[in-house]
Amino acid sequence: MKFKPTILTIYSLLFLAGCIGFTLFNYNELSKGEGWGVVGMIGLFGFGVLLFVIDIVIRNLFKNKTTANIIGLVVAVIATVLVFKGGLFS
Numbered sequence: 001m002k003f004k005p006t007i008l009t010i011y012s013l014l015f016l017a018g019c020i021g022f023t024l025f026n027y028n029e030l031s032k033g034e035g036w037g038v039v040g041m042i043g044l045f046g047f048g049v050l051l052f053v054i055d056i057v058i059r060n061l062f063k064n065k066t067t068a069n070i071i072g073l074v075v076a077v078i079a080t081v082l083v084f085k086g087g088l089f090s
Contacts, residue, residue, distance in 0.1 A: 006059060008072030011079075012051035019045045044083070051079055 023030060023041045030037030054075060062068040 004065070006055060006065070006072045007069050008051065008055040008058065008076055011072075011076040012048055012055060015051060015079075016045065016048040019048055047079075047083070051075070 019041055023038070023045075027038070030041060055072060058068050058071050058075070062071065
């Protein structure tokens, strides 16, 4: 079976890559004080893994790829709003 990525798969992989890249480039700043910046980045990494798991569940529930992509797009938009508006980690 050939793997065909969905919108949420690509979003979650980019989110995880962004978390890893940001942590690597800003590790000295994140680890100052008691290191709560690194803990926060681990939380964001866990959120990215959760998005990937949600994508797998959506793909298994909806066999129609268009429906799975639309639902994945809605989940990606909600995740973006939660992260950037501070609703999830405030």
